[in-house]
Amino acid sequence: MPADLQIAIDGPAASGKTTVARLLAQRLGVVYVDTGAMYRALAYAALQTQTDVDNENALVRLFDQQIRVSLDGGAQLGFRVFWKETELTQDELDTPVVTAVVSIVAAHPRVREAMVREQCRIAAEGPVVMAGRDIGTVVLPNASCKIFLTASVAARVRRRRAQLEMAGVDVSAHELTQEIEERDRLDETRKNSPLRQAPDAHVIDSSTLTAEQVVDEICGMIG
Numbered sequence: 001m002p003a004d005l006q007i008a009i010d011g012p013a014a015s016g017k018t019t020v021a022r023l024l025a026q027r028l029g030v031v032y033v034d035t036g037a038m039y040r041a042l043a044y045a046a047l048q049t050q051t052d053v054d055n056e057n058a059l060v061r062l063f064d065q066q067i068r069v070s071l072d073g074g075a076q077l078g079f080r081v082f083w084k085e086t087e088l089t090q091d092e093l094d095t096p097v098v099t100a101v102v103s104i105v106a107a108h109p110r111v112r113e114a115m116v117r118e119q120c121r122i123a124a125e126g127p128v129v130m131a132g133r134d135i136g137t138v139v140l141p142n143a144s145c146k147i148f149l150t151a152s153v154a155a156r157v158r159r160r161r162a163q164l165e166m167a168g169v170d171v172s173a174h175e176l177t178q179e180i181e182e183r184d185r186l187d188e189t190r191k192n193s194p195l196r197q198a199p200d201a202h203v204i205d206s207s208t209l210t211a212e213q214v215v216d217e218i219c220g221m222i223g
């Protein structure tokens with residue numbers, strides 16, 4: 001595997017980025033990071049410490065002092081993210097309260113700078129598959145392969161609902177549609193690094209594809 005292999009996978013909420021990125025990293029035997037989990041970890045820490053999510057300086061301090069990522073493909077998430085000494089689980093990162101505030105946390109320019117700095121440090125260590133919203137545009141602008149993964153709102157609602165059901169949470173399709181559309185709006189309209197397709201990204205619509213099929217398609221591209 002070339003030491004400088006970088007694969008950037010961006011796309012809207014519930015488009016299948018994390019599943020695809022993780023599978024792809026496993027297939028290639030390289031490191032995987034879902035940057036959404038880093039923003040979620042900071043939102044989680046802010047809620048736990050009663051830090052005001054509008055207080056940019058306090059959030060940057062919290063991130064620098066209390067959030068840490070470590071790379072370990074065997075971990076539950078495919079890597080580890082810690083708040084102080086506690087490793088955060090998928091369920092903790094995915095709670096509705098975290099989801100409700102994470103877009104606010106992610107909109108602060110200095111929070112994004114701190115995140116991008118850490119993500120670049122991780123990527124400098126070796127081949128990586130990174131998923132997020134601004135990977136191909138900001139974090140890894142020179143990535144070897146950039147994918148913009150989309151799916152219809154209906155397909156994304158179906159997937160998110162199935163995921164939540166597995167975690168024992170029942171949310172109506174109507175509520176999820178509203179939540180996904182609102183997150184799209186916030187992610188696409190924020191001033192700093194809004195969700196945008198990099199001009200050199202390959203667009204894959206995963207509405208009718210399995211994660212395996214998407215991974216096959218990406219593997220075909222990188223040869």
Ligand code: DC
Nearest residue numbers: 035036037039102103106132133134
């Ligand atoms: O992919 P996700 O739903 O776990 O992302 C959580 C939030 O973090 C989402 O509102 C967008 C934001 N995010 C971001 O702004 N930039 C990234 N690289 C990754 C996520």
